[in-house]
Amino acid sequence: MNHPAELSLHSYLRGAVDGKSTMSQEVIDQVAEDIKVALHKQFNPEEEEPRKFKLRMSNIGRPTCQLWFQKNDPDNAEPKPTSFKVNMIMGDIVEAVFKGLLRASGTTFEDNDKVTLDLPKGGKVSGEYDMILDDKVDDVKSASPWSYENKFADFNTLNAGDSFGYVSQLVGYAAAAGKDIGGWWVVNKANGNFKYVSAEEANGKEVLENIEDTYDYIDKDKPFERCFEPVPETYFKKPSGNMKLSSNCRFCDYRYKCWPTLQALPSRVSKAKDKPIVEYVSVAEAA
Numbered sequence: 001m002n003h004p005a006e007l008s009l010h011s012y013l014r015g016a017v018d019g020k021s022t023m024s025q026e027v028i029d030q031v032a033e034d035i036k037v038a039l040h041k042q043f044n045p046e047e048e049e050p051r052k053f054k055l056r057m058s059n060i061g062r063p064t065c066q067l068w069f070q071k072n073d074p075d076n077a078e079p080k081p082t083s084f085k086v087n088m089i090m091g092d093i094v095e096a097v098f099k100g101l102l103r104a105s106g107t108t109f110e111d112n113d114k115v116t117l118d119l120p121k122g123g124k125v126s127g128e129y130d131m132i133l134d135d136k137v138d139d140v141k142s143a144s145p146w147s148y149e150n151k152f153a154d155f156n157t158l159n160a161g162d163s164f165g166y167v168s169q170l171v172g173y174a175a176a177a178g179k180d181i182g183g184w185w186v187v188n189k190a191n192g193n194f195k196y197v198s199a200e201e202a203n204g205k206e207v208l209e210n211i212e213d214t215y216d217y218i219d220k221d222k223p224f225e226r227c228f229e230p231v232p233e234t235y236f237k238k239p240s241g242n243m244k245l246s247s248n249c250r251f252c253d254y255r256y257k258c259w260p261t262l263q264a265l266p267s268r269v270s271k272a273k274d275k276p277i278v279e280y281v282s283v284a285e286a287a
């Protein structure tokens with residue numbers, strides 16, 4: 001285990017499974033209130049133009065090319081499926097319930113708060129952290145089984161492929177709140193497993209410099225530059241001649257705009273009966 005509160009949580013949940021732990025009305029009311037607030041945030045946002053592009057803590061760590069598209073070409077984004085909204089609200093519900101479990105297990109923490117990071121050259125980035133526990137800023141993330149195992153394996157694994165910008169988000173919150181960098185409470189949406197992934201290895205100075213650079217690039221409307229290149233497809237280590245979309249671009253809403261030749265096709269090298277779909281940037285001519 002990576003955090004003492006994990007032990008308290010498991011002990012509380014063991015008691016609940018055995019019919020010995022209870023949950024107070026106060027904790028239940030707080031969970032219900034948090035879900036109520038989340039539903040309003042998702043379906044009745046207070047902002048007049050909630051979809052208007054703005055640099056926020058939640059996006060400041062994303063690749064600059066994606067942010068460039070979001071700001072300059074918002075109408076060409078791939079439409080989000082309706083499941084996106086369900087996923088978002090499910091994430092909020094998981095966060096509310098997980099915080100309730102922490103409270104019920106006797107763990108005390110300061111609840112979410114809005115903060116603003118003042119950048120040295122004058123910009124501002126705002127956002128809302130999830131909690132402060134042991135004087136460190138922590139976030140709660142609900143993850144798919146794949147992401148739970150492979151992405152949130154540990155800090156360095158997450159940091160190496162952090163296309164959602166979770167590290168910048170957390171470091172930005174901590175700097176804005178004047179607290180230490182904590183980590184992520186990660187909940188597997190499929191089976192209820194949870195763990196704490198510490199971000200104590202994060203290089204705060206370097207991450208804050210990256211935040212500044214990103215702010216500068218977007219704010220000054222610098223020319224578009226892709227952050228990733230396509231990758232050669234291989235089969236038994238031999239290149240097939242086809243080029244695939246980088247995994248860093250997989251969730252980019254602008255990938256079809258960015259790579260006009262992009263096509264989703266059954267794998268050109270798989271011998272399986274049901275071939276997986278692969279996004280190809282270019283396909284070699286058949287010999």
Ligand code: SF4
Nearest residue numbers: 065226249252255258
């Ligand atoms: S498709 Fe890839 S390179 Fe193009 S904007 Fe999206 S993340 Fe950047």
